[in-house]
Amino acid sequence: MSPWPFTPSQPRDYSLPNASWSSEMQRLYEHYNNLCEMETEGGEKIKGAWRRLPSYNRSLKYATGGQCLSKLLQGKARIFTRNIEEQGAGFEYVVFVNKQEKTCVCVFQAGHLLEGPPGHVHGGAIATIIDSVTGTHATYLSGPVMTANLTVNYRSPIPLGSVVLVHSSLDKTEGRKTFLSCQVTSTDGSKMHTEATGIACLCPLVWATSWDSDGQSSRCGDGSSYCSERTAEAKQSPWAVGVLFECILFLNDQFSKTFTSH
Numbered sequence: 696m697s698p699w700p701f702t703p704s705q706p707r708d709y710s711l712p713n714a715s716w717s718s719e720m721q722r723l724y725e726h727y728n729n730l731c732e733m734e735t736e737g738g739e740k741i742k743g744a745w746r747r748l749p750s751y752n753r754s755l756k757y758a759t760g761g762q763c764l765s766k767l768l769q770g771k772a773r774i775f776t777r778n779i780e781e782q783g784a785g786f787e788y789v790v791f792v793n794k795q796e797k798t799c800v801c802v803f804q805a806g807h808l809l810e811g812p813p814g815h816v817h818g819g820a821i822a823t824i825i826d827s828v829t830g831t832h833a834t835y836l837s838g839p840v841m842t843a844n845l846t847v848n849y850r851s852p853i854p855l856g857s858v859v860l861v862h863s864s865l866d867k868t869e870g871r872k873t874f875l876s877c878q879v880t881s882t883d884g885s886k887m888h889t890e891a892t893g894i895a896c897l898c899p900l901v902w903a904t905s906w907d908s909d910g911q912s913s914r915c916g917d918g919s920s921y922c923s924e925r926t927a928e929a930k931q932s933p934w935a936v937g938v939l940f941e942c943i944l945f946l947n948d949q950f951s952k953t954f955t956s957h
């Protein structure tokens with residue numbers, strides 16, 4: 696048995712194209728993917744403003760060891776939006792973030808298992824993709840967060856199998872809270888399907904550690920936090936950010952129990 700609780704094999708990245716993607720989904724993927732890399736006049740490839748975020752069906756996929764880890768990670772758990780193995784049947788999506796503009800866009804193709812009203816997407820599935828996109832966006836901007844509030848207005852139904860764009864933008868940050876707005880539109884932007892606002896709250900333990908020993912806040916005040924700077928390197932790796940997130944939730948729980956039982 697490996698002394699390290701994680702197998703070295705790479706998990707599947709669900710944000711990459713597969714055979715179920717429609718030509719519109721593929722076209723939009725290529726459009727945003729091309730914005731991730733620019734070519735200078737000298738022909739040199741440089742990073743563009745956009746970045747594709749990889750996506751897995753677990754933050755930690757192959758954890759097997761340690762009583763604490765096993766309890767914490769629950770081997771059969773899967774990320775809700777990535778738990779249907781059949782390609783194209785559930786949530787097919789890819790998320791791109793623009794670091795400079797602090798915006799995020801998700802290209803989303805809704806599969807037949809997401810039906811609500813006949814031939815159209817279930818409202819809960821729409822809220823789910825919005826929560827995932829705003830949650831991912833807030834995590835990218837501020838560090839590990841939980842959704843504290845999500846307010847959704849459904850404007851027009853989304854046909855099953857269609858491709859839509861989920862746009863998330865940062866409204867403001869205030870203390871531990873990241874305020875986001877989200878719109879789900881047709882791919883040409885002519886039709887508004889859903890509008891939402893959300894508040895993501897930085898996990899308490901992260902917040903507690905974002906104060907210097909002299910009691911001064913180390914936050915930048917520009918939407919990026921001390922935490923996100925500290926974890927910037929970890930964010931490069933979904934494995935590392937997964938470990939970090941899971942550990943923070945666990946420690947947070949212990950922290951709360953300790954301080955509420957005395």
Ligand SMILES: CCCCCCCC(=O)SCCNC(=O)CCNC(=O)[C@H](O)C(C)(C)COP(=O)(O)OP(=O)(O)OC[C@H]1O[C@@H](n2cnc3c(N)ncnc32)[C@H](O)[C@@H]1OP(=O)(O)O
Nearest residue numbers: 826827830831840841842843844870871872894896898899
């Ligand atoms: C890779 C895929 C990413 C997917 C991302 C998916 C994201 C999710 O779905 S998370 C799951 C759903 N969310 C949850 O289960 C969260 C449950 N709630 C909680 O755990 C807690 O209420 C939590 C962490 C949000 C805040 O609790 P706590 O840390 O005790 O902070 P608390 O002091 O109550 O509130 C902190 C601030 O948020 C505000 N706040 C808390 N809840 C709300 C709310 N519902 N609406 C508005 N503001 C709120 C408080 O007023 C407070 O503001 P201020 O700092 O200005 O006084």
